[in-house]
Amino acid sequence: MSAETPAALAESWRAHLAEGRRRSLHTVRAYVTTAERLMAWMEETEGRAPSRAALGKLTTSDLRAYLASRRVEGIGNSSAARELSALRGFLRFVGGEGSTIPAMRGPRVKPGVPRPISPDEAIALAQDISESARDAWIGARDWAVLLLLYGAGLRISEALGLTGEVLPLGETIRVLGKRGKTRIVPLLPQVREAIEGYLALCPHSASKSEPLFRGARGGPLSPALIRRAVQGARGRLGLHERTTPHALRHSFATHLLGRGADLRSLQELLGHASLSSTQIYTQVDAAHLLDVYRNAHPRAGT
Incomplete structure (x- = not known):
């Protein structure tokens, strides 16, 4: 041929x-x-x-x-x-290299329903990234950051904006969200252990005025590094292209809603200014139920 x-x-x-x-x-x-x-x-x-x-x-x-x-x-x-x-x-x-691609602006697309990932996929993603890190403390750091996104529903900017002021860790954590609004978020034992494990290995001191999560040279950790790590892991694991750090926050919200959380409580946990921003997750849950139905019901294809 x-x-x-x-x-x-x-x-x-x-x-x-x-x-x-x-x-x-x-x-x-x-x-x-x-x-x-x-x-x-x-x-x-x-x-x-x-x-x-x-x-x-x-x-x-x-x-x-x-x-x-x-x-x-x-x-x-x-x-x-x-x-x-x-x-x-x-x-x-x-x-090939250096080729010129026709310039064309794509059609405008309305924001779609968030695509959550399953708990197993979320943990597999975090494990893959942690195990692929060049140093043990960096692997522990990435593991802790991703568990914060999935286990506490933080935006990546909120997780990387944490400073040593949150220490010592308790059952909750104070988060600075959009427009300078603070909220209190429960901290699961597994998430707390992940952060403490990272701090035990981190070669940089955790002073109150310094970022909690550090880059390799001690400066603030860039969100671009976490995004690139997630992009690499999703390729290795065969996950959907929309598996991003923010998808972990979507998964947190969707899984809580699926287990009975009410929208008002979810709004507080996510730090949404408007309940309408939270209501999109009801569409996610409905989409998930339809997927389950189509895959499992004996007459779904008739």
Whole structure:
């Protein structure tokens, strides 16, 4: 099979995503299908199978025309945005280093329902990141930060904004949230033990005025480091692309709601100024129940 045929290009793209980028099976399938759909559209409109060179000559107008054809088929803004993102990656892969990708702004997408991850996935994510750290104290630090996000529902900025003033740790912790609003959050024993374990290994002192979580050189820990660590772990574990540090906070909220927490209490724990911000988690819980139904009910597919 020639390396220039659409089938060969799609297979190379599949191998790159699965082996080089370690993307999940779902992502690989979706991205490859999008690439195949683009090449089929090019063959239909141009009358011949597209080559690597032809893909490299695609313009912004071409991409707009392709997405317009998909709109006719009924896809919405979210699907169009996902397809455009996948196509940019495919064209960058086909074009190689230094290739120019057609500039095109994606459609505006309304914020969707948060995608929580399961308790097992949350712990597996934190363990993977901790075990992949170059030093034991950094692994303990990352473990503690991620447990704070999942076990206490903190935003990453709130967790990294903690200082030595919270010590010694008790059953609750005072958190400074958005717009300078403080709230009291319960601290699970497992989360408290994780923070204390980190402090026992950390080579930097925990003074009241200094950040609780430190970078390798002793400065404040950057949220970008935690985001990159999560991105690497989700690839290794095959988790969804929307598995981010903030997804751990979504999981905290969703799991509490599923176990009977009322919205007002959840609003206080999350530090939401408005109850409407908290109500989105009722949609998450309903979506979860539908997934359970579809996967388990004997007549769900009829």
